[in-house]
Amino acid sequence: MKIAHIGIAVPNLQEALKFYKESLGMDAAGFETVEEQKATVAFVPCGESRLELLESTSPDGPIGKFVEKNKGRAGIHHIALEVDDIAAELERLNDSGVDLIDKTPRYGAGGAKIGFIHPKATGGLLLELCQEPEGHDRK
Template sequence: MKIEKIDHLGIAVPSIEDGKNFWSDVLGLELEGAETVEEQKVTTAFFPVGESEVELLESTSPDGPVAKFIEKKGAGFQHVAFRVADINEALDELKEKGIKLIDQTPRIGAGGAQIAFLHPKATGGILVELCQRD
């Protein structure tokens, strides 16, 4: 598996509007755009930082994964996403190593990226996302 870089850091927020105040007004990062991903019950907003991004995640449903995360742990750091050259190859390699996966096959995430999540029980408690952008 070839990890190319940290693609983005996911931050769970109750409201993107409120969350962007800190990232834009205080830190001076430019909002690249927002997108709702219905399948994941989330609206995302990206703030580029060099070659990576900060992604704010707002749940669109009380039963969505981001809402459940905030309910359990509060707002804050939710996941790290690594850009990989070939997500299918990466998942095959992780399966061979016995790593527990949330996604056995890639799905489409924000910006049309192919994504897959590793289970936090296999990563020392951190939600890890693999991301391939073509």
């Protein structure tokens, strides 16, 4: 496994991107709206990984709720670990009694297959397992 990305919930995507570009020289390499998650994602390459800046498209979506709970501020929403076979990994974790949000993979940004491990299992951190599509170049 390696870190695929760090998901950062932001109240305003354009303001967040302005900081990353002007202060850190980092540009977004793409954007996507993920209807299932009620979020718009900006992909910001960062070495062999990337930052995924997430802005809610609806206050009742997971990112909207996170930002509200975080008093309107940005914050780390999740860390994603890349795996080779997400279905097998979720099955292995489930069989070993790990508390999962997703027992089967679902669609994630960039065409990835994803599944979340419940924060109860990790001591409070939301972990995402991520299998990138075949031939995917995240840079």
